[in-house]
Amino acid sequence: MKTATLNGIAVVRAIATGELSAVEVLQVAIDRIEVTNARVNAFTGRSFSRARAEAAAVDAKRARGETLPTLAGLPYAVKNLYDIAGEVTLAGSTINRSNPPAGEDAVLVQRLQTAGAVLVGSLNMDEYAYGFTTENTHYGPCRNPHDGTRIAGGSSGGSGAAVAAGQVPLALGSDTNGSIRVPASLCGVWGLKPTFGRLSRRGTYPFVHSLDHLGPLADSVEMLALAYDAMQGSDALDPGCHALQVQAVSPGLHSGVQGLRIGVLGGYFSDHATPEARAAVASAAAALGATDAVEWPDAALARAAAFIVGASEGGTLHLNDLRTRLSEFEPLSVDRFIAGALQPGAWYVQAQRFRRTYRDRVNALFKDWDLLLAPATPVSAPKIGTEWLDINGTQMPCRPTVGLLTQPISFAGCPVAVAPMWPDGTGGMPIGIQIIAAPWREDLAFRAAALLDRAGVAGVRPVNFLKT
């Protein structure tokens, strides 16, 4: 299986200098997708006609002597809960096939188009984003590019797999409880869950309004930063978008971490991690000069509250279809949707009241620390179909447990960069680490991520499809 892969930063530079045309680059991406997708099942939709028009527009702009925008000619793809004008937004379901096509692109797709990026298609996910494994019964499981017998993580599994497989250098996902960070960890790519309220969610199919975030996955820190910067901006029409201005991270990306107070999360985050996951964090901590163990406040309770809020809002959102189209739901998650819809209101209110006090305790923690490190997943990618995980001698149900370490962080709304690590003892599979910052301080997480990349501690590794 020989096809070329694209390095995102190299691509935008080559197009900017005229060394490559956007149309040439797009053809490389299309060839890679066509040859490899049967192995990973990342793409559920292809928008090659649109992509050819977008790439041609970039080349025409260059031919006219105009300055190209930052991502000109970069091929990318989106989780299939992002609206793409003229296409039905599936959100991993078959029920949504009866919806009309989207009238316009999601806001983040519009912003990437403005930045010159070229949309090549949409990506596999857990139905309605309720899952951490992308074992989608309707469209088939998304397979981990590093070992096709293993999951890619979820719910943005297609996004992680497409980047890891070299199909696109950049993909967009969503993260409610860990759905960007889990696939980034298990597929070995860079990922960003921004601060809650940083990026507009308008034009995407929701899972849990109180918790949904959008963000990028990429083949390098620089690519991740460029894409994130291009997508920033306020949006008065998204009630969950709190950002009022762009705070670009790319200019300070290589500022290093001197003077930053960096700790390692212990307790809950250590107790629920395998030795390999802890080793990944230890490698990063050594490179960043972090030695102190830090206790995150009420992590187990935050996970419980996040679970309750997610199940309740998610289940209620689909209540009408649960009444009338029950048999069409994903069998792996439909019972959880129903159970969520049935939850007593008191549970939900308690969880939301807890969240407000929890936020104060988490923000207080960042008076003493600038960055905190933790594993992104307790384990490397399990086999597809795994029902139970052994975490330090305790049997835990696989599908919810994969997100055990991400949920408490997103419930607080803190930004997290995921760095791909490759610890010993995993059979060559990656485990990512979370680089966690205070709300609105993505810049600090990016600086640490860039240092880990430069030091050779973290990074994306090429896929050997012959192995799978």
Add this chain to the structure above:
Amino acid sequence: MTDEEVLSYVKASAVALGLTLDEARQHSVAVHLARTAGLAAQLGAFSLRVEDEPAEIYCPLPFPTTSAAREQR
């Protein structure tokens, strides 16, 4: 809640919400709800003051900026 109590709750609340669940589905949903009940019990033991409000999203209108407030006068 006991397993029987969870199952009874599932049956009753499903009726209240207009959900038609066969017996097998009632049982499988009850397994999930029982797991959530355990989480809710942990969370319910956390002490909150009466003034601890829920986390917010709703906002009636963005707070007026200084210039907007001046225009209102």
